[in-house]
Amino acid sequence: MRNGAGIKRRFQKRYDKPPVVLLFVLPAFIPLIVFWIYPICRSIFLSFTNWDFISPTYKLVGLKNYLSLFRNPRFFEALWHTVVFTAGTLIPTIVLGLILALLLVKNFRGSGIMKFILFSPWITPTVAISIVWTWIFKADGGIANTILSALGASPLKWISSSDTAMLSVVIVTIWKSLGYAMIFYLSALEKVPGELYEAGALDGASKWRQFFDITLPSISPTTFFLMIITMVNSLQAYDQIQILTQGGPSGSTRTLLYMYYQLGFQEFNMGQATAVAVIMILLTVVLSVFQFKASEKWVHY
């Protein structure tokens, strides 16, 4: 024992040889620098220039790109659409994902196939299923309207009207991410110690009380993790928007990310595009920090 502890201490003190460390670190770190860290820094720099992608030269223009964004109503529309889209996908995904997990946590005949079905959208290409949804949402002759009229409701124009286009994109996104949230909750629920419920039952707590006092706090780390992941995914949603609406009609589904794509890769206004990218980074950082701070109050590890 003494000998082992001595070896351990000696081992902990010594650093590994730099060439060995570099050999293990560089294969991942070089690409990480070239395709992640440098591009982020470069984007920040470009957002202060007037580069148009074609000309070889550009000038530093200070805050001009940011100021013209802040004077552009299109930008605030996109910001608002991003907020609506993020909240509209995050809350239902998490609430419905938890409900489904609660109903499926105890195995019964058919629960396996149900998990399979509910998770399957997540592994299929967003482009393929968005094409299918485009067909479902078709204003005349689409099955969504056939179902609505069978239920006695009036048909909607879905993706071809600016009133309902965002709703349509939100539905597709929830449809795709629901099973993902459910799977996380399933494994979190399985890990809640059974003794907690037994103790709760002995204290005479009703099922509702047990849910709010035992289940919710026990799974709060998973809720927190899902909130961050869903938020990051929603801020970056592109595939379904590109297929279903291309940001339209009349900009009603243009999020910040889609605006970035249009400015950068359609209008080649690299200065403004990278300014939008920097704002997206800041938004992600601010929201994450906010969620981390808030999580200290409600997440129990």
Place this chain on the structure above:
Amino acid sequence: MNTRYSDKNPLILRILGIAGKTVILGIACVFTAFPFLWMVLSSLKTKADILNTDVFFPPDPQWNNITSILFDSPIPKYIFNSMWVSLAIVALQIVTGAMLAYAIVFLKFRMRRVLFAVVMATYMLPVAATYIPSYIILADWGLLDSFGGLIISSTVSIFGIFLLRQAFMQIPKGLVEAARMDGASHWRALWEIVCPMTKSSFITFGLMNFIGTYNNYMWPSLITKTSDYFLVSQGLRAFFVRDGAYGTEWALVMAASAVVVIPLLVLFAFTQRWFINGIGGETGMKG
């Protein structure tokens, strides 16, 4: 009040509970499965039937819609592209990711914590913010519109590093140290001791990233313009826009989608437990 809730419940309430559960799960499953079902049904319809809202099941299944996609369209080529490019990318991501995760967990060097903090910070940043400069780098290297460009720009998976790091943390340090005492190199310790012990995380990493890369759309669509290099999502979109002409050939478009989607569903059917145990179990926040 001291007995368990369900024991005290009258039978009628329990039956109502089961009925409610069945209804909710039933609606959720129908809502989830319906687009897949509708895709398959639509893919087998004639041009006339598909526009007729009274026709739910194809009265006369048009299997030649499927065969024409399989044999007379570029869709199989896109599937093949996606398949081998994703395999190459995932193989690289596993090697680079495992090495970095090993370094972060088992090697001792200055800046180790800083390195992990940098990796974690990039995990949350919007990847799209890197696209314009990354595009320019690939253009400078002459790698736009090539498989090389697709592969080289995706050799690292931050998600994978994070997943493996979480798994490696569970391994007692003494095991690796003992192997080192016996003269094993770090390289051998990684692949002969650490990797077999965390096999399930490696499989989860491989499957998740394979699916992600296979389905990836935005970045590949920005850097490839020639259809020879299209991955499946971009190819399908091109088919949808050009041959589908936004709606004149809906049956063919649905057939193409089905040809792309169904193999993935089959793959998932066989690998379900790795996804479900892997993503639920090991990336869940453990600290």
